[in-house]
Amino acid sequence: MLGVILLVFFLFNWVGGDPAYILAGKISSPEQIANIRRQLGVDQPYYIQLWIFIQQIVHLDFGNSWSTGESVSHLIASRLGPSLTVLIPLTILETLLAVALALVIAFRRGSLTDRAVMIACTAGMSVSILVYIILGQYFFAYQLGWFPVQGWGNAFSENLIRYAALPILIALMVGLAPNLRLFRTFVLDEVNQDYVRTARAKGLSEHRIRWVHVLRNAAIPILTHVMSNLPALLIGAFLIERFFSIPGIGREVILAVERSDFPVIKAITVCVAAATMLFNLLTDLLYQAVDPRVQLK
Numbered sequence: 001m002l003g004v005i006l007l008v009f010f011l012f013n014w015v016g017g018d019p020a021y022i023l024a025g026k027i028s029s030p031e032q033i034a035n036i037r038r039q040l041g042v043d044q045p046y047y048i049q050l051w052i053f054i055q056q057i058v059h060l061d062f063g064n065s066w067s068t069g070e071s072v073s074h075l076i077a078s079r080l081g082p083s084l085t086v087l088i089p090l091t092i093l094e095t096l097l098a099v100a101l102a103l104v105i106a107f108r109r110g111s112l113t114d115r116a117v118m119i120a121c122t123a124g125m126s127v128s129i130l131v132y133i134i135l136g137q138y139f140f141a142y143q144l145g146w147f148p149v150q151g152w153g154n155a156f157s158e159n160l161i162r163y164a165a166l167p168i169l170i171a172l173m174v175g176l177a178p179n180l181r182l183f184r185t186f187v188l189d190e191v192n193q194d195y196v197r198t199a200r201a202k203g204l205s206e207h208r209i210r211w212v213h214v215l216r217n218a219a220i221p222i223l224t225h226v227m228s229n230l231p232a233l234l235i236g237a238f239l240i241e242r243f244f245s246i247p248g249i250g251r252e253v254i255l256a257v258e259r260s261d262f263p264v265i266k267a268i269t270v271c272v273a274a275a276t277m278l279f280n281l282l283t284d285l286l287y288q289a290v291d292p293r294v295q296l297k
Contacts, residue, residue: 004273005057009050012262053266062267067259072267075252082152083248085159086240087233090168094175095226102183103210106191117180124177129170133243136170150245167240182225186218193217219290227283231275 044052056062062072105114141149147166153159190196191214199209238250245251249268256264 001274001277004270005054006050008266008269009053012266013046013049057270063263065256065261065264067256067261067264072263075264076249076267076271079247079249079252081156082159082246083237083241083250085156086164086167086171086246086248087230087237089160089164090171090175091226091230091233093168094172094179095222097172098176098179098183099215099222101180102187103215106184106187107206107210109188109191118184121177121181124173125181129174129239132170132174133239136166136173137243140166140169150243152246163244163246167244167246171237171240179225183218183222186221187214190214190217216291220287223286223290224283227279227286228276230279231272 060073064070065072065075068075101117105117108114137149141147148163152163195213195217196209199213200206204213237248238254240246241248241251242254252264253268255261256268
């Protein structure tokens with residue numbers, strides 16, 4: 001976290017340019033620029049600015065947005081709900097489907113079904129997400145009228161069932177193929193292990209071998225992959241949020257970049273870094289629940 005804080009501070013203070021010139025606009029006087037620098041505190045020595053930035057992080061008070069004047073902390077909190085409304089159901093569905101399909105096709109390696117699924121996954125991964133979004137909006141929303149093209153409401157149930165359904169469906173189509181290929185590899189690493197042959201020699205059914213023994217041992221790399229990707233999903237879904245007008249974190253990042261809204265960008269960067277650290281720690285703790293052989297020392 002200290003490394004992230006120093007990196008963010010360095011990038012936005014030495015590389016990012018003087019924020020006073022950005023806020024003052026093209027037509028400004030030296031007095032206006034000096035006044036803005038004083039209000040922002042960027043006229044202070046760098047070590048003082050760094051200390052102020054660390055205090056903001058500790059107190060979760062990142063100041064106000066340069067574009068809207070809204071509190072950055074309130075802005076992030078209000079944008080987190082819409083993002084999680086899409087990402088949590090998406091992650092659950094994507095993981096369950098990918099794991100189930102991976103267990104089925106891995107035990108049929110080399111068969112026509114396995115090859116057909118791998119070809120379909122490769123073809124699906126070769127298509128841009130923009131194509132999925134445009135075709136999904138045109139076919140499911142415009143032609144069939146099953147979902148609204150864009151929008152977001154105030155009620156959670158309405159957002160989840162009506163507005164988030166099509167974005168979840170499209171994101172599931174995009175993310176299922178790479179996860180399925182990866183999880184299939186994890187399962188194949190376990191299929192030929194000695195414990196699988198021993199279980200078969202004991203007369204255990206293929207169903208129990210697949211869904212109990214193999215799944216438990218393949219669960220550690222699967223868990224690592226899923227948990228490590230969760231924080232990045234908040235930012236990575238910016239295209240989905242932008243095209244469907246979902247007021248989430250990803251869409252806010254794009255707007256902040258377009259407006260050169262440094263406080264928002266810095267705050268979201270630090271929050272995602274903290275979430276990554278916490279999810280990595282949670283992953284380590286969950287290892288023991290998945291595999292009792294793992295000892296936390």
